[in-house]
Amino acid sequence: MTKKILIVEDEEKLSSNLADKLRAEGYNVSTARDGESGWEHAQRETYDLFVLDIMLPGLDGLSLCRMIRNDNKTAEVPIIMLTARSTEVDKIVGLESGADDYIVKPFGLGEFLARVRVQMRRPSPARRQIQDELTAGDLRLDLTGRRVFKGTDEVKLSNKEFDLLTELMRNKNAVLSRDLILTKVWGYDYFVDKRTVDVHIRWLREKIEDNPSNPRLISTVRGVGYRFED
Numbered sequence: 102m103t104k105k106i107l108i109v110e111d112e113e114k115l116s117s118n119l120a121d122k123l124r125a126e127g128y129n130v131s132t133a134r135d136g137e138s139g140w141e142h143a144q145r146e147t148y149d150l151f152v153l154d155i156m157l158p159g160l161d162g163l164s165l166c167r168m169i170r171n172d173n174k175t176a177e178v179p180i181i182m183l184t185a186r187s188t189e190v191d192k193i194v195g196l197e198s199g200a201d202d203y204i205v206k207p208f209g210l211g212e213f214l215a216r217v218r219v220q221m222r223r224p225s226p227a228r229r230q231i232q233d234e235l236t237a238g239d240l241r242l243d244l245t246g247r248r249v250f251k252g253t254d255e256v257k258l259s260n261k262e263f264d265l266l267t268e269l270m271r272n273k274n275a276v277l278s279r280d281l282i283l284t285k286v287w288g289y290d291y292f293v294d295k296r297t298v299d300v301h302i303r304w305l306r307e308k309i310e311d312n313p314s315n316p317r318l319i320s321t322v323r324g325v326g327y328r329f330e331d
């Protein structure tokens with residue numbers, strides 16, 4: 102199956118260089134020149150990767166990135182951001198934007214291709230859906246039955262606690278910001294207070310940690326969010 106990539110970049114020359122390079126590697130590439138048409142492409146077609154420039158006419162790349170993340174159809178598709186300014190990197194990292202990787206311009210085509218390959222190696226959304234179990238140490242999540250076991254004991258979790266733990270365990274060793282957790286677990290809802298995340302983390306720790314006051318599984322990354330340790 103040929104993998105499909107969408108490049109949203111208004112610099113014509115760069116866009117066609119990237120597209121040529123990817124096509125030479127056997128990828129099926131579409132391009133868009135601005136955020137709005139990028140969004141239309143993303144809605145119309147199914148892609149395996151998005152490459153988004155940040156500075157775009159009209160709808161900018163970061164907004165487009167968030168829209169892609171918040172849409173069920175595209176939520177799991179990897180995103181690589183392109184940026185011309187290292188000052189923009191702050192906005193991309195910490196997963197605040199939902200991007201999976203970023204490259205600062207100017208960059209070499211070889212480096213670009215390497216980053217694309219990394220994202221393409223990740224399990225596809227379809228494969229991830231089939232996965233029915235997540236484990237860490239003696240903790241086991243049955244995704245189909247929505248049950249959690251610690252050793253042989255079942256741990257009773259609320260729906261939100263279960264979704265939160267699933268999100269954390271699916272992204273082991275990655276820092277998830279409160280914003281990202283809110284978006285993924287609670288949906289795109291501005292009315293949920295960020296502290297909701299902290300409260301649910303506390304409840305989760307009480308249920309799954311050996312010693313909730315000295316958590317080993319879910320660590321706090323100060324000022325950013327949480328990380329599941331594996």
Ligand code: CA
Pocket residue numbers: 110111112154155156157
């Ligand atoms: Ca641009």
